[in-house]
Amino acid sequence: MNAFTGVFDRAGSTLGMMDDLQVAVHTYDGCARGCPGCLVDKHFKNDARFRPILPPSDLSIVHSRVSEYFDWVRATLNTKGDGYFGKEGYKVEHFSYTFRFGNHAELPLDSLEEIAAAMPCENRVFSTGPTEDVAKFAELRKRQPGRYFLEIIMDPLVDSGEAIRDMILEMRRNGILGYPEILLTRRMLDAFTPERFVDHLAPLGNIGAQVQFGRYSPSRTRGFASSQMLPVDEEVEWLARFAALVVERGYDMHPIPLGEYAVTLLDEYGEMAARGADGRVAEERLPEPTPFDARIVREKTRDILLTSLYVDHNLDLFVWSESMGQHVLDSNLGFKPLGNIRQRSIQDIVCEPGGGIDRMLSGIVRELVTHPKCSGCRYKSFCASHAVPLFRKWHPDDGRHCYGYLPVIREFQKDVAFLDNMVEGFKKLGF
Numbered sequence: 001m002n003a004f005t006g007v008f009d010r011a012g013s014t015l016g017m018m019d020d021l022q023v024a025v026h027t028y029d030g031c032a033r034g035c036p037g038c039l040v041d042k043h044f045k046n047d048a049r050f051r052p053i054l055p056p057s058d059l060s061i062v063h064s065r066v067s068e069y070f071d072w073v074r075a076t077l078n079t080k081g082d083g084y085f086g087k088e089g090y091k092v093e094h095f096s097y098t099f100r101f102g103n104h105a106e107l108p109l110d111s112l113e114e115i116a117a118a119m120p121c122e123n124r125v126f127s128t129g130p131t132e133d134v135a136k137f138a139e140l141r142k143r144q145p146g147r148y149f150l151e152i153i154m155d156p157l158v159d160s161g162e163a164i165r166d167m168i169l170e171m172r173r174n175g176i177l178g179y180p181e182i183l184l185t186r187r188m189l190d191a192f193t194p195e196r197f198v199d200h201l202a203p204l205g206n207i208g209a210q211v212q213f214g215r216y217s218p219s220r221t222r223g224f225a226s227s228q229m230l231p232v233d234e235e236v237e238w239l240a241r242f243a244a245l246v247v248e249r250g251y252d253m254h255p256i257p258l259g260e261y262a263v264t265l266l267d268e269y270g271e272m273a274a275r276g277a278d279g280r281v282a283e284e285r286l287p288e289p290t291p292f293d294a295r296i297v298r299e300k301t302r303d304i305l306l307t308s309l310y311v312d313h314n315l316d317l318f319v320w321s322e323s324m325g326q327h328v329l330d331s332n333l334g335f336k337p338l339g340n341i342r343q344r345s346i347q348d349i350v351c352e353p354g355g356g357i358d359r360m361l362s363g364i365v366r367e368l369v370t371h372p373k374c375s376g377c378r379y380k381s382f383c384a385s386h387a388v389p390l391f392r393k394w395h396p397d398d399g400r401h402c403y404g405y406l407p408v409i410r411e412f413q414k415d416v417a418f419l420d421n422m423v424e425g426f427k428k429l430g431f
């Protein structure tokens with residue numbers, strides 16, 4: 001990686017940088033909807049409606065372990081010599097809880113309060129479906145003060161752009177921020193050309209909304225349908241056209257994660273110097289890449305894995321990978337628990353020599369240096385931190401494109417003003 005070149009004014013913006021210990025917790029899975037690519041566990045979806053999954057005693061265990069771990073993270077990760085975090089690197093400043101995966105708007109207010117009261121922190125995120133009952137979360141915020149965010153699972157075949165815009169505006173009037181999340185599935189791409197989809201999202205195109213895209217991935221307990229998986233080439237080409245149209249129309253919208261990656265590569269990988277007059281980043285103008293140092297890449301990736309965790313309903317601990325979608329790397333995706341936090345502290349589990357984190361890191365680095373597409377590629381360190389190799393366990397990217405989604409990133413890189421607006425948008429979101 002090249003030195004931070006500072007072409008964007010990112011002070012106060014969290015775009016493309018981590019400063020948060022983020023812990024997702026499996027608190028509710030009820031939902032009446034049937035989105036393709038549904039993320040909720042079938043058992044909890046159908047048999048545990050309208051009540052939280054975790055009792056207050058378990059929530060207390062989670063909070064006590066996370067609080068203790070947060071102290072360890074600040075004392076250890078923020079002060080070490082190298083890695084993503086450290087004396088010279090980024091710092092973990094706070095921690096947040098993300099309550100997943102069902103429609104938490106279905107829970108009674110008292111149950112939401114039970115969760116929020118047991119899990120005090122600066123930023124709390126609840127997953128929901130689109131709901132008109134924003135007042136419930138506004139009341140929750142009054143009862144348990146703090147910053148609240150809603151991640152709204154949007155099914156574009158059912159939900160209009162207007163409905164999501166109205167919900168976000170109502171949330172903002174009540175001091176709550178949030179964004180829609182959209183899963184790319186066969187059903188969605190069959191229903192929408194990029195042109196139609198940009199039209200569909202037009203109501204969100206002038207309110208500075210983040211819109212998060214995710215890749216569909218297999219799941220054991222969540223009704224996985226292999227027929228919904230998309231070939232990587234088709235997904236990349238669809239998204240590249242979508243990106244070009246969003247930029248062309250000058251939407252005040254922040255598509256993540258790929259718009260975010262466009263900033264990181266321009267800013268931290270020196271790619272601004274490779275842009276021509278037409279905004280196109282030309283491969284032949286790219287700066288000489290920094291040689292791949294497996295030890296450094298491993299350290300940086302380790303820091304990212306250690307600050308993005310998931311606790312399931314058994315209090316088993318897993319990594320939560322934020323890449324093209326927010327995937328918890330749990331048994332649904334074929335990963336064994338790193339450990340159980342009823343029995344051991346989080347720091348003990350994640351630091352275990354030869355444990356789950358070590359094995360995951362070895363797998364990521366080995367895959368990147370040996371894979372025919374990645375071994376000679378300049379973006380290995382970037383893709384390591386986004387756990388790219390893990391996607392290949394489920395679906396190969398053996399066509400024209402790869403999980404780096406570079407053609408999409410290149411479209412966003414053409415318009416620096418669009419990306420600047422994203423940087424500003426992240427400042428307002430503050431998270």
Ligand code: SF4
Pocket residue numbers: 368373374375377378379380383388402403404405406
């Ligand atoms: S996934 Fe693609 S962009 Fe990433 S390292 Fe491999 S070849 Fe390069």
